[in-house]
Each structure stands twice: as structure tokens, then as C-alpha cells.
Amino acid sequence: MASRIILFILGFIAWALLNWVPDWQHMVIGIFVSAFVAYMTGDFFVKRTHLLTHPRRYLWFLYYVPVFIWECLKANIDVAYRVIHPDLPIHPGIVKVKTSLRSDVALTFLSNSITLTPGTLTVDVDKEKGFLYVHWIEVRHKDVEKATKIVVERFENILKRIFEE
Amino acid sequence: MINTIGLVFISIGLFFDFIGCLGLVRLPDVYNRLQASTKCITLGTCSILFGAFLIQGVTAFGIKALLCMMFLLLTSPVSAHALARGAHKSGVKLWERSVVDKYGEDGN
Numbered sequence: 526m527a528s529r530i531i532l533f534i535l536g537f538i539a540w541a542l543l544n545w546v547p548d549w550q551h552m553v554i555g556i557f558v559s560a561f562v563a564y565m566t567g568d569f570f571v572k573r574t575h576l577l578t579h580p581r582r583y584l585w586f587l588y589y590v591p592v593f594i595w596e597c598l599k600a601n602i603d604v605a606y607r608v609i610h611p612d613l614p615i616h617p618g619i620v621k622v623k624t625s626l627r628s629d630v631a632l633t634f635l636s637n638s639i640t641l642t643p644g645t646l647t648v649d650v651d652k653e654k655g656f657l658y659v660h661w662i663e664v665r666h667k668d669v670e671k672a673t674k675i676v677v678e679r680f681e682n683i684l685k686r687i688f689e690e
Numbered sequence: 691m692i693n694t695i696g697l698v699f700i701s702i703g704l705f706f707d708f709i710g711c712l713g714l715v716r717l718p719d720v721y722n723r724l725q726a727s728t729k730c731i732t733l734g735t736c737s738i739l740f741g742a743f744l745i746q747g748v749t750a751f752g753i754k755a756l757l758c759m760m761f762l763l764l765t766s767p768v769s770a771h772a773l774a775r776g777a778h779k780s781g782v783k784l785w786e787r788s789v790v791d792k793y794g795e796d797g798n
Contacts, residue, residue, distance in 0.1 A: 618789035
């Protein structure tokens with residue numbers, strides 16, 4: 526039930542922003558639409574609602590956003606350099622890295638962050654064993670441990686504080 | 691002033707979008723091309739949308755640009771991930787000068 530209410534509120538906010546400037550006709554339709562969507566699909570949205578009551582997680586999320594934007598900028602400059610350079614300086618390959626995150630949301634955020642940061646793109650996730658397969662445009666270490674240190678650790682510690690128990 | 695900042699953001703975005711398209715042409719295989727297109731085009735398009743928001747301010751137009759930015763940031767890595775996995779499963783080979791393929795070695 527809590528999951529449905531959260532989805533209803535988020536859906537209503539998205540509807541209100543899409544129909545900016547708000548007026549009462551749009552808002553009434555919005556209430557019906559988001560109630561319908563929340564009723565149909567609300568069960569899947571948030572599994573562990575008790576996590577939303579910890580204020581420290583929101584602070585860590587606020588810290589995560591600038592870190593992410595900075596890494597994203599670095600990634601773009603890195604790729605731009607490789608694409609413009611006449612010799613095309615790439616040594617691509619798919620490496621395997623380890624992660625200690627287990628929950629779905631944390632793994633999704635981790636692989637999205639990896640995809641948008643320098644030279645790496647998540648190809649697949651092995652959830653049971655905790656491995657990520659990452660395509661790396663400039664393979665510096667084939668070894669699992671060393672690759673993990675470079676690719677994953679930037680985000681893992683923050684995400685663990687946000688999403689894990 | 692705010693107009694100029696918005697135009698600067700739009701120019702940065704156009705530059706990165708251009709780099710992304712250039713990467714699509716220059717890089718050798720599916721996976722490398724996905725790298726270029728996901729990173730550069732996500733940031734480039736977000737930058738253009740943010741510039742549009744700065745120029746328009748908090749109007750119907752500007753708010754929609756911000757919302758699009760958020761959805762783009764959430765969905766574009768997921769689609770790149772799906773494309774890369776699908777390509778590997780259907781047997782698209784890595785570039786012949788690739789260093790290592792742990793995913794293939796593990797029998798996927």
C-alpha cells in the first residue's frame with residue numbers, strides 16, 4: 526500500500542510538471558490518471574519502503590549527484606579525445622568486475638553510473654554471484670580485482686550507503 | 691546574461707552531439723560505437739535541454755525541458771545496456787584488436 530501511495534505522488538508530480546502552469550481541470554484528470562496507474566502497477570515500484578524514512582540516505586544521494594555529474598563530464602571529454610585523435614587510441618575489451626551490492630535498485634544505479642562514466646559500458650549483470658561484465662574502451666587491467674578497483678569503487682561506497690540495508 | 695549562459699550550454703551540447711555522431715562513424719564495432727553514442731549524446735542533449743531551460747525560465751517550455759532531461763538520464767544507459775547485451779547474445783563479434791572478452795569466456 527505504501528508503495529502505491531509513493532507512486533501516486535510521484536506520478537502526480539510528473540503530471541503537474543508536464544501540464545505546467547497548473548489549473549484545476551488538468552489537476553483533476555491528473556488525480557484520476559495517477560490513481561489508476563498507481564492501482565495497476567504500484568506493487569512493483571518500491572519493495573522496501575522503510576528505507577525511505579532514513580534522512581541520511583537523502584543526504585548521501587545529494588552527495589552522489591555532483592560526483593556523478595563530474596564523472597559524466599570527464600567521460601565525455603575522454604571519449605571526445607579518443608574520437609578526434611587521428612590514431613584512434615583505443616584498446617577495447619570486456620572485463621569482469623565484482624560488486625557487493627545486492628538489491629535491484631542499487632545494481633541498476635551502479636550499472637547506469639558505470640555506463641555514463643569514462644570508457645565503460647555495462648553489458649550484463651550476474652546477480653547471484655555479484656559480477657558485472659563491463660565493456661571498457663581502454664583496458665588497463667584484465668584482472669578482476671584491479672579492474673574492480675578502478676571501475677566500481679568510485680560509486681559503490683556511496684550507493685551502498687544510499688540503497689543497501 | 692542568462693541568455694548568453696543558455697547559448698553557451700546549447701553550443702557545448704551541439705559540440706558533444708557532433709562528437710557522438712563522429713564516434714558512430716569512426717569507431718570500429720558495436721560496443722565502442724555504443725560507448726561514444728551513449729555518453730556524448732546523453733550529455734550533449736541534456737546540455738541543450740538545460741540551455742533551453744535557462745533561456746525560457748520556469749515556463750511550460752522550460753519545465754518540460756527539465757523533465758525530459760531527467761528521463762533521458764534515467765533511460766539512455768538502460769537502452770545502451772540492452773543493446774550491448776542483445777548484440778553479444780546474438781553473436782556479434784568484438785573488434786579483432788580487442789584485448790579480452792571475459793563475457794564470452796564465461797560462456798554467455
